[in-house]
Structure formats: C-alpha cells, structure tokens
Amino acid sequence: MTSVPPKMIAMDAVVVQDSEPVTATVDEEVVMLSVRAGAYFGFNGVGSEIWQMIREPRRVDEICRSLSPHFDVAPEIVERDVLAFVQALADRGLVRLVDPARTEK
Amino acid sequence: MTHFYGIHGLVIGSEIELPELELRRHPQPTEPDVTIAASEMTSVPQLGAAEGARVETEGGEALMTVPGVAIYRIQDGTQVVVQPDSTADPALVRLYILGPALALICHQRGLLPLHASAVEIDGEIVAFVGSPGEGKSTIAAHCLAREGTRFAADDILVVTFPETGRPLAHPGMPSLKLWRDALDVLGRRHDDLRRDWLRAEKFHLPMAARLLQGPLPLKQIYVLDDDPGIEDGVRIEPIIGGDAVATLIVHTFRIQSLDDRVQRSRHFVASSRLAGLVPVRRLARRKERAQAGVTAAAVLADVRSAT
Numbered sequence: 007m008t009s010v011p012p013k014m015i016a017m018d019a020v021v022v023q024d025s026e027p028v029t030a031t032v033d034e035e036v037v038m039l040s041v042r043a044g045a046y047f048g049f050n051g052v053g054s055e056i057w058q059m060i061r062e063p064r065r066v067d068e069i070c071r072s073l074s075p076h077f078d079v080a081p082e083i084v085e086r087d088v089l090a091f092v093q094a095l096a097d098r099g100l101v102r103l104v105d106p107a108r109t110e111k
Numbered sequence: 112m113t114h115f116y117g118i119h120g121l122v123i124g125s126e127i128e129l130p131e132l133e134l135r136r137h138p139q140p141t142e143p144d145v146t147i148a149a150s151e152m153t154s155v156p157q158l159g160a161a162e163g164a165r166v167e168t169e170g171g172e173a174l175m176t177v178p179g180v181a182i183y184r185i186q187d188g189t190q191v192v193v194q195p196d197s198t199a200d201p202a203l204v205r206l207y208i209l210g211p212a213l214a215l216i217c218h219q220r221g222l223l224p225l226h227a228s229a230v231e232i233d234g235e236i237v238a239f240v241g242s243p244g245e246g247k248s249t250i251a252a253h254c255l256a257r258e259g260t261r262f263a264a265d266d267i268l269v270v271t272f273p274e275t276g277r278p279l280a281h282p283g284m285p286s287l288k289l290w291r292d293a294l295d296v297l298g299r300r301h302d303d304l305r306r307d308w309l310r311a312e313k314f315h316l317p318m319a320a321r322l323l324q325g326p327l328p329l330k331q332i333y334v335l336d337d338d339p340g341i342e343d344g345v346r347i348e349p350i351i352g353g354d355a356v357a358t359l360i361v362h363t364f365r366i367q368s369l370d371d372r373v374q375r376s377r378h379f380v381a382s383s384r385l386a387g388l389v390p391v392r393r394l395a396r397r398k399e400r401a402q403a404g405v406t407a408a409a410v411l412a413d414v415r416s417a418t
Contacts, residue, residue: 028376030383035352039379041372046360046379048353 120281134285188219236280240362241335253407
C-alpha cells in the first residue's frame, strides 16, 4: 500500500484526476469508488464540473477563472471554495499534482 | 445423484438435495453453471457466544465458516464445497448455501445480487430493498394479494445487464419469508409451512401457483423507510444520483464480503449503471404492520402510473 502524505495545494498547482478511482456519472452527479482510499465518493453541481475540467492537467487558478463568471460572488470566494474542494480531493488521493514545467511546453 | 435447479439465472447442479428449491427444479440434466458438492463431515466448533458466519476471501475464493453448521468453500463463481458439522441440522446447512454462499457465487461471477424481495407487476419486476426487518417480504406478500402480480424473488434478487435493452431481474428463491400476520392476508395457515431457522416467527411460503419462471425487465426499485414522522399514508419520492448509487451499494447482499479490488470495482460499476437505468424511489411510511396493505396499494398505483 503506497500512501503519499497530503500536500498543500496552491493556486498555481497543476492537478489532474488520479486514474485509480472507478468513476461513473448518474443523473449528472459524479460518483466514484476508490479502493485505495477504501471509500465511495460523490459530488454534484460545481463539484462534478471541476472533476470534468481536470480530466486533463489544469492549474487551480485557471479552474477558478473559468468558473467565476458563472457565480455572482467575489473571485476570492470562488478561489477559496475551489481550493478547498481540490485540497479535499488531494487529501483523499483522488487527484494527482503534476509538475507544471512538464505541462507548459 | 445430482439435483438440478434454475435460480438467479444460473443452473445449479447439487449433490445435496435442496427441497427449498423444489419449485425451481431444472427440467433437464445439463451442464451446470455452478456445482454444489458435499465433502466429509467435520467439526466446526462454536467459538464464544453465538457467532455468525465468518467469511475470508482471497484470490477469487471465499471461505465461509459457520460455527456448529458447516464450512463452505466458494470458488471461481462455479463451485461450492460444503463440509457440514457432524451435529448440524441439514436444513440449517442448506440455509447458508441458499443465502450467503450463492450470493458469494454471484459476486465472483460479477453479477449484482441485491438484498431485495421482488414481484412481477404487469410483466415487469418491482424490487423492494430495505434494512432487515423493514418489511420487504411483507410488502411483496401484500402486492401478491392483488391482481396482475407474480412472485419473483425473496432475499436475493440478481440483476443483469443485457447488451441491449433494460436491466433484467431473475427469478430467485421460490418462497417468501413472512411474518405471521402477513400470511393471514394471503389466507394461508402457518402450521404446514417450512420454518425459517433464523427467525422463529417467520415462515417459508411456497408460491407455486404465482411463480415467475424467467427473467423480466426491472422496472423500479423501492427503498423501504420507516418514517415515524408520517402520520398515516405513504410518501413516495425519487432518489437520484449519488444517493441512488449509495442505496444500491448498501442493499447489495453480502456487500461486506467484497474485499477484492476487481470485485469491488465491478460491483461499483454495476450499481452505478443500475442507478442510471432504473428509477430508485423512497417508500416512506410509518411501519405498522396493519398498514402494509395500504403501502402495497400505493406501490401498485405508483408503478401503474409510471410509464
């Protein structure tokens, strides 16, 4: 069993879906099983939207920028919530951090 | 001599005669999907106070130990080898074959065994899931007291996904486990019925005349929910998305015995697929047995209004 200690996610971090969880979409909600984490997860609404966005590696601030126009709140609130969500995904091993240098070329 | 039975969409060839499956006898000896073999008697000592079945799984094989009853080796989705305790009652030995051992076979084969009772209503299957004692069998019995219904399964309901079309539900146990007052609705007396060993007040009711024989599309899954906040009547509401998937996962038979990565992933994929294809609905009412008839009437009306 390999377990990577959780990392703090920053706005310039690049994240991507981890390939370990088995995922499905039911009634527009994302549900997943992570055998490694020993748990089932599910999220709806914006959560599923973010999950779809990180099928390919994405910077966290880039996610925030594309979501912001859809919400009638200050960009800082969007940033705070997105960061918390991505951090929660990372803590559970559902996303991987990608080295930005390797994606910018 | 081998006895052949057809249940859960599988042909079972058993060295042990299973009178509980008499109504599911397979007409012709054939190559069975699953064999049940008996090996020599043994002693399965009782360790401590009233311990239930213990299951260990490894590499496609499950070993189920039931103190005072038997050891069951369940292999590759194709074989159950039973080693009975020399003092065990044969009916009790069979009970664990028909329940958990067959459920483990289903998991090994990648089938989805829901912990459900099911009836046919107008040519489609309606399934009832819920916590033990919630009244799955009782509601099923009350549905059967009405026109246009047949009995499909009790306890385990196997669902499969054909390449085209809707998920199919397969005929299961040919008898209902019922409480005494539910039997009265059907006008049956309980002194000539087979006793259910685990719960003395329940009885196996053979359903010969109104028994489903082949698979049919699964129309709806109801989750029985005892809601003391409901004064009277029945509330039926949809469960969607992740909640529907979670419901199906929780109400899978012997879900706790899936500890292998392949089985777990396969089970998750099947559960989420089913949740996407078949409506899951919460059936909330205050659980008083006197109201089971009202609940059944509400279910039939709900099923028949959905198209």
